[in-house]
Amino acid sequence: xxxxxxxxxxxxxxxxxxxxxxxxxxxxxxxxxxxxxxxxxxxxxxxxxxxxxxxxxxxxxxxxxxxxxxxxxxxxxxxxxxxxxxxxxxxxxxxxxxxxxxxxxxxxxxxxxxxxxxxxxxxxxxxxxxxxxxxxxxxxxxxxxxxxxxxxxxxxxxxxxxxxxxxxxxxxxxxxxxxxxxxxxxxxxxxxxxxxxxxxxxxxxxxxxxxxxxxxxxxxxxxxxxxxxxxxxxxxxxxxxxxxxxxxxxxxxxxxxxxxxxxxxxxxxxxxxxxxxxxxxxxxxxxxxxxxxxxxxxxxxxxxxxxxxxxxxxxxxxxxxxxxxxxxxxxxxxxxxxxxxxxxxxxxxxxxxxxxxxxxxxxxxxxxxxxxxxxxxxxxxxx
Amino acid sequence: xxxxxxxxxxxxxxxxxxxxxxxxxxxxxxxxxxxxxxxxxxxxxxxxxxxxxxxxxxxxxxxxxxxxxxxxxxxxxxxxxxxxxxxxxxxxxxxxxxxxxxxxxxxxxxxxxxxxxxxxxxxxxxxxxxxxxxxxxxxxxxxxxxxxxxxxxxxxxxxxxxxxxxxxxxxxxxxxxxxxxxxxxxxxxxxxxxxxxxxxxxxxxxxxxxxxxxxxxxxxxxxxxxxxxxxxxxxxxxxxxxxxxxxxxxxxxxxxxxxxxxxxxxxxxxxxxxxxxxxxxxxxxxxxxx
Amino acid sequence: xxxxxxxxxxxxxxxxxxxxxxxxxxxxxxxxxxxxxxxxxxxxxxxxxxxxxxxxxxxxxxxxxxxxxxxxxxxxxxxxxxxxxxxxxxxxxxxxxxxxxxxxxxxxxxxxxxxxxxxxxxxxxxxxxxxxxxxxxxxxxxxxxxxxxxxxxxxxxxxxxxxxxxxxxxxxxxxxxxxxxxxxxxxxxxxxxxxxxxxxxxxxxxxxxxxxxxxxxxxxxxxxxxxxxxxxxxxxxxxxxxxxxxxxxxxxxxxxxxxxxxxxxxxxxxxxxxxxxxxxxxxxxxxxxxxxxxxxxxxxxxxxxxxxxxxxxxxxxxxxxx
Numbered sequence: 005x006x007x008x009x010x011x012x013x014x015x016x017x018x019x020x021x022x023x024x025x026x027x028x029x030x031x032x033x034x035x036x037x038x039x040x041x042x043x044x045x046x047x048x049x050x051x052x053x054x055x056x057x058x059x060x061x062x063x064x065x066x067x068x069x070x071x072x073x074x075x076x077x078x079x080x081x082x083x084x085x086x087x088x089x090x091x092x093x094x095x096x097x098x099x100x101x102x103x104x105x106x107x108x109x110x111x112x113x114x115x116x117x118x119x120x121x122x123x124x125x126x127x128x129x130x131x132x133x134x135x136x137x138x139x140x141x142x143x144x145x146x147x148x149x150x151x152x153x154x155x156x157x158x159x160x161x162x163x164x165x166x167x168x169x170x171x172x173x174x175x176x177x178x179x180x181x182x183x184x185x186x187x188x189x190x191x192x193x194x195x196x197x198x199x200x201x202x203x204x205x206x207x208x209x210x211x212x213x214x215x216x217x218x219x220x221x222x223x224x225x226x227x228x229x230x231x232x233x234x235x236x237x238x239x240x241x242x243x244x245x246x247x248x249x250x251x252x253x254x255x256x257x258x259x260x261x262x263x264x265x266x267x268x269x270x271x272x273x274x275x276x277x278x279x280x281x282x283x284x285x286x287x288x289x290x291x292x293x294x295x296x297x298x299x300x301x302x303x304x305x306x307x308x309x310x311x312x313x314x315x316x317x318x319x320x321x322x323x324x325x326x327x328x329x330x331x332x333x334x335x336x337x338x339x340x341x342x343x344x345x346x347x348x349x350x351x352x353x354x355x356x357x358x359x360x361x362x363x364x365x366x367x368x369x370x371x372x373x374x375x376x377x378x379x380x381x382x383x384x385x386x387x
Numbered sequence: 388x389x390x391x392x393x394x395x396x397x398x399x400x401x402x403x404x405x406x407x408x409x410x411x412x413x414x415x416x417x418x419x420x421x422x423x424x425x426x427x428x429x430x431x432x433x434x435x436x437x438x439x440x441x442x443x444x445x446x447x448x449x450x451x452x453x454x455x456x457x458x459x460x461x462x463x464x465x466x467x468x469x470x471x472x473x474x475x476x477x478x479x480x481x482x483x484x485x486x487x488x489x490x491x492x493x494x495x496x497x498x499x500x501x502x503x504x505x506x507x508x509x510x511x512x513x514x515x516x517x518x519x520x521x522x523x524x525x526x527x528x529x530x531x532x533x534x535x536x537x538x539x540x541x542x543x544x545x546x547x548x549x550x551x552x553x554x555x556x557x558x559x560x561x562x563x564x565x566x567x568x569x570x571x572x573x574x575x576x577x578x579x580x581x582x583x584x585x586x587x588x589x590x591x592x593x594x595x596x597x598x599x600x601x602x603x604x605x606x607x608x609x610x611x612x613x614x615x616x617x618x619x620x621x622x623x624x625x626x627x628x629x630x631x632x633x634x635x636x637x638x639x640x641x642x643x644x645x646x647x648x649x650x651x652x653x654x655x656x657x658x659x660x661x662x663x664x665x666x667x668x669x670x671x672x673x674x675x676x677x
Numbered sequence: 678x679x680x681x682x683x684x685x686x687x688x689x690x691x692x693x694x695x696x697x698x699x700x701x702x703x704x705x706x707x708x709x710x711x712x713x714x715x716x717x718x719x720x721x722x723x724x725x726x727x728x729x730x731x732x733x734x735x736x737x738x739x740x741x742x743x744x745x746x747x748x749x750x751x752x753x754x755x756x757x758x759x760x761x762x763x764x765x766x767x768x769x770x771x772x773x774x775x776x777x778x779x780x781x782x783x784x785x786x787x788x789x790x791x792x793x794x795x796x797x798x799x800x801x802x803x804x805x806x807x808x809x810x811x812x813x814x815x816x817x818x819x820x821x822x823x824x825x826x827x828x829x830x831x832x833x834x835x836x837x838x839x840x841x842x843x844x845x846x847x848x849x850x851x852x853x854x855x856x857x858x859x860x861x862x863x864x865x866x867x868x869x870x871x872x873x874x875x876x877x878x879x880x881x882x883x884x885x886x887x888x889x890x891x892x893x894x895x896x897x898x899x900x901x902x903x904x905x906x907x908x909x910x911x912x913x914x915x916x917x918x919x920x921x922x923x924x925x926x927x928x929x930x931x932x933x934x935x936x937x938x939x940x941x942x943x944x945x946x947x948x949x950x951x952x953x954x955x956x957x958x959x960x961x962x963x964x965x966x967x968x969x970x971x972x973x974x975x976x977x978x979x980x981x982x983x984x985x986x987x988x989x990x991x992x993x994x995x996x997x998x999x
Binding site: 043044045046048049052178204205206207209211212214215216218219221222234235238239245246247248263266267269270271 | 390393394396397398400401404497502503504505506513515517522524593596597598600602603605606607637638641642645646647649650
């Protein structure tokens, strides 16, 4: 009996050992892309299309034989939008799954929480989050694809200047996106000669914002700017109309999905916001370099999952910047991939034309943002 | 000061939502001394069911009715499969069971309805009604009227009907109630059904104002719990008073002090109230078993 | 004697994996999370299990510790150890002042008050962004040095947390047997009866409240240094609920119960990842099932079953010899 047990254990050990070796042997034929996104939780409307986009295109690339014959092995974890989970999962991606490159951080909070880890582990990370803090100051291993909140604030202030608006009321939520956007507004306002006469806040799960808006009604603001995402901006816009406030309304790129118009209904008409060109792809002039990319992505995504949002587009950009870098690096070595990501030049994505450099880990100019107005329940490209 | 009227109206609007949720807490607490932390999920299930039935082409009143019926079934199932089998559990254990139930229901809602946010069209238009220099939406009036009707119905049920009195008897002393021939199990079932129906009604009433998604129940449930405690657990008038007061404290805090800290201000006031009146505003003092 | 055997086995089970697999993900990352949760659950169990006072705001004290370390070291350049002690002192004072009025409340009202306290602290973390960095949190904490050894890699952190956790568990085991432990048990059993016997129940309760809060606070400081990052959502209402769940799931009033509860609730999400969208549903179902069928808690139920089994065997042996 005893001897038999020993043999059994020996065989078991051998089997385990072999699986490890086999696993290692396989690894060289694949390139491992890890991701950590907020697929559920309050930021799920961002993370969900991001994950769907990644899965759809990775399946397509693998079906075509992979990148230079290397299949992509895709490993994904859902952070639910929590920073602590993000840290755990990035550790897991690096230490347990040993990925070559990471796409993710749906939210700025999730991304900022893991920057130190990827910097230490020397694995390239492409973030899908908005905050300018992610790439400023430049971190060697960290890149991002969405336009920054600073760009959004600048685009909005430019438009206000054109309309002769100098006094605005700010209303923001209590999330990371909202707070970071608010800080950028305060930092940039003097440059555009704009005075912020009211600074109101709400909780992102609140049911009614009429109190804050009543206070704003009592100021001499010439426009209302709301930095927020999810259902709150729709409630803000509806409450503004309810109170009979006639001021121009500006939203951030956080509401650039059809859901916002659906929820806010007719109240959304006249709202202006800066956003990626994706939501107005069909209105772009025919010679626009992005037009083809955008329409292709839109067609593919909508055939499979329903209406596109610009958020999924950021994942598209991150994935193809990565794929391009792997192709050029001819290797799955993280540091070579990083070097090539930094050399990305003239890449036409959904967010704009990317030109990265050692001092710019985003590579988008202000022209990548379009100014959009809601008209008759639809997006209308202004310029 | 001319803003005060609008603040009060906003406070009452938000407050009546809280009150409606708090009322549901109160009923189950009356029957079983259990605080049902899945109450917020009843609200969410009611609203989401109505939204999707309406989407599938059902007429509005029928969709509302079916949504309430669905939620009642969920409430009955919760009692039958989670609360009844654990009849000897302590207060803390039942809290964890109902928290587990709320997580379970949220998970189910996620699978059935997905993660998107949805709205419900208002019952009677979107045109604001002007009162002085303040405005109010017709749907807000619906919520207030709904809360008023619900509280009167609940009060009538507990004070005047035999079944209501039987449920109250269970809350005072289960064994004695059993001895006088009350079917305690059945009474519990009824109170869960009733509470679920109230939750669903609250969901349908507020969905046009606040929008709903699979996790919207959490915040509403939490605020409802606060309102119920502030008013005094187990008192239906207390629940309403607590809800309206909480709504007004929030808006006054946001209006005159700081909108960023309005929830902190509200909780601070609740703490102070509890320090002065340890059983809430209208609650009966709890006696300790020796 | 018997109790020490159990403790040594437990200590061994935390030490051996770290020696065998010093670079394993489950040891260094999940292990530290488990140790953190164990200390928090054990500290909460002192209050809930021994003194019978529910708290839905325990995460606030954890958060206050983490933020005082982060803010004092990063913004004011204060030495980590001094920052940690300052945080603990602040929490001791706050919890002492609050303990009397809060612990006068009973049952659900106490739950509400502690919940409110937790939420107020959380809102402060979010809104005071000049100080706390707001929802994005803050990072860049200096390296902590213990007895001249800089704690700068994963395995060193594991050892730090493992030792801290083992000490806390030992302490909690001993408190149950001490004079104040027996006073506590009396308060839990019947407060009025305890008062009759001359136990100053208010004093006992407030001491344990302060102690429990300070232990959570120190854990928070260590957590902040280990993560090198703090953000409000780690200290929110849901984490408080999770901690209560750990204590009750394992078995209220039992130190090892809190340990088992903390281990299960830390591991479960790691294991349920594979179910993706079904994760939330399954988690809720497991939680409900355990509490419905083992209302006294998983560990306590196992312990009872084991005792019954041993008794029967002893009886069986006795019967056989006679």
